[in-house]
Amino acid sequence: MQIQHQGMTSSPQVERGTQLKEGDIYKATVKQINKEEAVLSIRGKEVPVKFEGSLPTSDRVNIQVIDNKSDVMKVKVVEDSKGSAQTNASEGNQSKRQSDVVQTLRQLGVNQPTAELKQAASTLLNKGVDLSPESVQELQRFLSKGPIEQKMRTIEALANKRLDVTANHLKAVDEALNGRSFNQVLSDLAKELDQDFNVQPRERHAQGQEGSNKVTSPQEIRNLVNNGSIKQAVEKLGTVVNDLPNTSDIDGIKRSSEQLSAEARQLNRVAIDRVVQALPQDVAESEMVQQLRNLIAREGITPEVRSQLSALTENQSNELLNRAVKQALQLQQVAGEKILQSLNLIEQLSSSKNINSDQVNKPNATFLQQTMSMLQKEPVFEKILQSIQAQLDGMELPENSKQSLRQIIEHAASLNTQGRELKARQELSNGLQQLEQTIQTNQALAVPKEAAYAQDDLLHSMQAASKAIAVTTVTEKMAQMTGDFKSLQREVNRTLDQATRLLDQFRNQAQSQVKPMLEATIKKLDHAILKSEMMLFTDMKTERQLMQASSQLTEAKKLLAKGQHVEANKIVKEVTQLIDKVHFQPSDTKVKHYTAAREMALRDLSPEQAVPRQIAEIARGPVQESSPRAMLEMVRMLGLNRDSEMAQQLANGGREQQQNADQNLKSMLLQLARGEEEGSRVQQLANQALNNVTGQQLLSRSDQQGMQSIFFQLPMLLENNVENLQVFVNSRNEGQEVDWENCSIYFLMQTPKMGDIGILVSAKDRQLSVTMKNDQQDFKQKMTPLVQHAVDKLVDIGYSINDIKYSPLKTEEEKKELSIDKKQSNAATSYGKGFDLKI
Incomplete structure (x- = not known):
């Protein structure tokens, strides 16, 4: 499955044009040169220029803009940066480069730069980051506060991502890399807003729903x-x-x-x-x-x-x-x-509860709950009608209520035969709600008023989960998603059948025609998994089947490129059979969660109320474990891809989508920071959390070079405490997509009992090598059962495990150098080749 790297930067990357500011210094490549005039490649565009003074002596050079108003821009050489690996190795060239950096800083208004400023400027210039007088002043202010090692690490990360040197960028990246752990900031903020803030684990639904609504006695x-x-x-x-x-x-x-x-x-x-x-x-x-x-x-x-x-x-x-x-x-x-x-x-x-009334109405409540759940989950509408009609005669209801419900069923069936299934579901939903109100009225008349609070908890929970608007929304979505999934099945099978016929008929000669078909099908499947709303309802089995189909088609495409058309055709036929057997089966857990989330969205909550709830929901983790789409939704809840999604939605003019885009933590933090008193504790914590999120976005921005790196900090609930999970991803950059078959992922988590745990997963051609890191002696013994469980899930989606190793998290040298105060802030990453992690 191709995992597309969606833009997560807090501000969209501006296309670099040729509007270069006078006085600023830029890195350039000489394309052509003729006496004083030349053509330079600056920011990916060719620009005609005229040199003043000396001409460049190499094809790579730093230039300063002297005049950008003339027909031909006037520039001068500031630094000759031929700088190959061999020349940089000599002391003479190092001295020359230092001299060039000093000269550059003087051109930008700094006559006596400090050693730290020279090092920072050199790092940025070597990575092609442009400097201006304003950016140099920001660097000076930034370097004057705090530990210099942390500041240089921030500048290096900024340079590796080719980010402009601004106060906001420096502050955000520094907070994400060197600030307090994200989980600590969020927990402190939630407790400031709600003194009773407490995160309870999410109820597991693997064994059904029995007992999930159990009330404390x-x-x-x-x-x-x-x-x-x-x-x-x-x-x-x-x-x-x-x-x-x-x-x-x-x-x-x-x-x-x-x-x-x-x-x-x-x-x-x-x-x-x-x-x-x-x-x-x-x-x-x-x-x-x-x-x-x-x-x-x-x-x-x-x-x-x-x-x-x-x-x-x-x-x-x-x-x-x-x-x-x-x-x-x-x-x-x-x-x-x-x-x-x-x-x-x-x-x-x-003690005054009327037991008889409760016993009479409990079957009715159970019938309503089951029917409402079936209406939300069952894609075949005829089965719903048959189930209601089969149970209606046994209901203990007045005859007029039964007759009214029969008329509603007949009307819904008529609408369904006319092809208006969505309207039929709405009519039936409204009829069930009217029946529910009748049951409640009967109970209110039969039960003493002082015992009204003690009605059956099953009916009470159903009332909360079946609000008119929320249920209608779920019903609409279910009907729409069922149709969309059937349409996807037909389209994928039609394309794969055509590809099979071409391979059977033309064999190797069909490669040029079949390859685009496979790529288009892979994109459709990946879109269904990661972007469509189908995965918000369906169960894990369906999700894994689609992921398996996507990875198998990727393998078929590779075989086809090698000329192995027989093997490729065999895989395509297997995928066709797999897709044909997939049945859109909604997950009861996901449907209920969607209903509850929809109700929450309909409530008018202030940022002070919404932020603690959102933090708790994120910390509980995905609704359904091992679900890639659920994990993506958790990242969206944090707001890490908020800005790119908002830009897309604004361009499409989607009003409802825009409202949904605001239901993430970053949007709530922005509202909270604006609404709080200047300098208050809540505003400080909100701004700190905002900077952390923005820093993660900047450090996850799509690279223009050959490597792609992503950095997350995810709150995670462990033993009722919110802990921090750091995720570092390195991959080749293939058109702003993470190469899932060849990448490295490093997880660093803080646990109460085992201390820090590091997990390095390296994938090469889908072959995984896993290294588990911890400093406790019995770590391997404790982790082996959990590792095997994770391995089984990875195999299901197309990976195979080559090797699993266990090693200490810290080397002996690192243990000596590491002070207690720096344990939580010394996780660094190199965004170049591989990982450079210091714990």
Whole structure:
């Protein structure tokens, strides 16, 4: 599958023209020269110029623009940069190059450049980055602050990507490479906006949906209180209280429960803060203390934490910490009493629940849930109608309601026979919603008002998932995607059948005709996987089948180029059979997630509300594991390709698409930074996160040279903590596409238990070599089962594994040189050949 590298830069790359500024210095290649006049290649375009002073002595030269208003631009030689590998090796030439850099800087207004500025200017000029007086001033300001090693690393990355030297570019790239970890910035920002910010793992749906909507019982919360797990008890109590309905009958009881829950939460927070502030700051204990801090932040002051705190106070005789722990336990005891009081209020209401009414209406609720789910998932509309008619007679409903639903079914069937399936689905959806309202009305009449909040949780969850607009949208999309997929199947099979006939008839002579057919088919399949909305609904089996078809056709194209038409034809026929068997089967998980996401999009949330939710959603990871399209959607949620997509959508004039493009983290951060008070903590964190995202975009910009590099920082949930996953990709550049068959990917992740883990995956002709890096002795033993699981998934999509190695993450020299304070900021990458990673 060809993975197209979509532009991720924060500002689209400007086409370099010949509007060159007077006084600026540019790198040029001499094409023709005749006395004082010459033709130079500058920024990829040929420009006629006239030299003042000496003529260039080599074909590569740095020139300064003297006059750009004349018919022929006037320039002068600033630096003769013949600079081959051999000449650069000699000291004399190095001295000459230094002298040339000094001369260039003087031309730009710096008479006494520092050693750092000369090094930075040399790095930029050698990579062909243009310098101007303004850019040199920005370099001076940038180099005057912070560690010089980090600053030079930023400048080198800027040079390798041929980025203009501006304050915004320097700030963004420096933040992405050398700033605080992206996950830390996002977590701090979310907690500033929501003190109760907490990321819960996404529920797994691999074994079906049973139990996914399970409601926490009061007894579970009591057990947590008795065990001393106050933080978890507070979180679960908050969920129970929030689920209480907003009705006047129980308004006073709900307010009391909310007040008790809020008081317990505040007491627990104060207890945690006191212990954390009292933890020792001694450097020798920093690693152990940091692990304890993480445990407290994740689980609160549990018995396990108290045991570790007790050991710490005994070892260090820390009276301050000992006193803080005692105070924290007292606060938690009071918090536990508040939780129990709130539970007693809730249980008083629960005891008056009318069980008989619940039992009568539960089959109706189950029928509605199953039918609504089927309406969203089932592509064959006739099966939906048959299922409803088969179950309708057994429903315990008034006869007039049944008759009304029968009329709706008949009308929907009539619309479907007329070819208006979308309208038929809408009519049926509206009829089911009317039936749902009837059930709710009957329940409200039968159940005492004070017990209204305790209705069956299945019906309650269905109400949230079947809003009229959201359900209509999903229904429309499902019908549209079903038709699109069938159209794709027909088109692909028609093209492949034609290619097979040509290969059977003309054999090797058919190569010139068949090759474009295969390339067009590969592009269609890749578009379906990465860009169409079909993969937002379908299951993993369908997605992998399409990926397998794409990779097989790529192999057939290579065989055809070698003249092996028989083998190529065999693969094409296999792919034709594979595509013909693929059935568009929506995934229940993806459909539900799409419905929930659509509802969320319809709500008018402020940036202060939206940002924490978006951060939590990103940290939970893809909706369906091992899904390439889900991973792409996660990158889009961060906003890493926001600007290129917005440009495309604005050009196409898509209003709804434009609204969807704003539903990413970068857009939300922009709104948040603009709306907050200047200099406030929230604005500072929002700007810091924005610079990090923009830096990632700039460092992932498509290269014009032979190599393509991409850099990501992805928040990742590990043991209820948001950690950082760094991804470095190096590949050959083939028309702004990453060569997935020949590339290197390096993953660097921070884990609470195993420390830093590095995973280097190198692909050569689809043959993978994997190196796992970690400094713990039992790392190989722990990772072997997980590695085998990942290998099986890679084989499914066309890769084969050559070798799996295990090695230390840090060499002995690096361990000696690496200080504790730099552990999280010393991940560097060379954007040239291969990787140069220092952890």
